[in-house]
Amino acid sequence: MTNDLGSLLRAWRDRCSPADVGLSGHGRRRAQGLRREELAGLAGVSVDYLVRLEQGRSRRPSQPIVAALARALQLDEAENALLHQAAGLPAPSGRVVPVHIPPGVQRLVTRMTDYPVAVYAADWSLITWNTMWSALYGDPAGSPAADRNVIRATFCAPPSWANIHGPDEEIERALVADLRQAVTTYPEDEELRTLVAEASAASPRFRSLWRSGAAGRHLSSRKTVHHRLVGDLVLDCDVLTVTGSDLRITVYTAAAGSAAAERLEFLRVGAVHTVTP
Structure with a gap:
């Protein structure tokens, strides 16, 4: 079974600049973008849970967790909808109060x-x-x-x-x-x-x-x-x-x-x- 959710999270984490999320980019960094612990902290989830999502051992995060990950990764509207779809959730609609931050x-x-x-x-x-x-x-x-x-x-x-x-x-x-x-x-x-x-x-x-x-x-x-x-x-x-x-x-x-x-x-x-x- 493919792990689209994990692949997306890893790709978006790699491209996210630490400076854009208020983290110091100084010093030696093995990670191209955000480290797992940095993304986990920004999204308010445990590092272990994020690892399980990226490895496909957890595939159905809740809507609040998906929304928090989308904000932490600074996804645009289309990417936010794609993340929801990969997590098995309906994309945000215009019928409820939006919480996604551009x-x-x-x-x-x-x-x-x-x-x-x-x-x-x-x-x-x-x-x-x-x-x-x-x-x-x-x-x-x-x-x-x-x-x-x-x-x-x-x-x-x-x-x-x-x-x-x-x-x-x-x-x-x-x-x-x-x-x-x-x-x-x-x-x-x-x-x-x-x-x-x-x-x-x-x-x-x-x-x-x-x-x-x-x-x-x-x-x-x-x-x-x-x-x-x-x-x-x-x-x-x-x-x-x-x-x-x-x-x-x-x-x-x-x-x-x-x-x-x-x-x-x-x-x-x-x-x-x-x-x-």
Whole structure:
């Protein structure tokens, strides 16, 4: 039996540049591209499991694992569909919230080292982030996917790993309006409907905002982040939408010379040696 999945993974791993995924390319490297342990770390799987996939001893990875491998390997849309097919999974469709990140967006996140940057799906689930983002908010690596959703963190319960920003009615309204637009765009996404039901059950504030019927994109805001180490940071948060993929790139900045800028710089220095997820 042919092992198309393993062949594809090895070929894409060999061509992937360590610099493009935020890893140092210095020193002697026997591997042409990424080492197995590097890809496994980026995708959040064990090295042993990746070896079994490449050798054909495991042939049916789950959809979240395939999506994580596609992001780590920086596959384009066609390659992502091919990887799903090789894993025996249906290719992502336009009927559910997309989570695939185009290679250019991944490189952008990796190389923007001075500011906190994160990428969210249309349901406000965190997909990837840079070291400055984890220095600002906390490191979500290893936490359940449900704990990485902004709607749950805002209206249900904040995750234990996260520094949180203070309650803000304007931001809450913008998030709910943005979520309603996502529900309109992806009416067949069951996880999206579950998220709305969960937030409605947990939060009277969410129920009230949802019943208002407002819909629209969350574009920008000013947030106060309560950081456990450096105190409060008042930051501008701009939300950029990726054309064709419905992803949200959030970028946090502060005015030069401000107290927040100095505190961000302190966090940046401390995050220099942190591994990018």
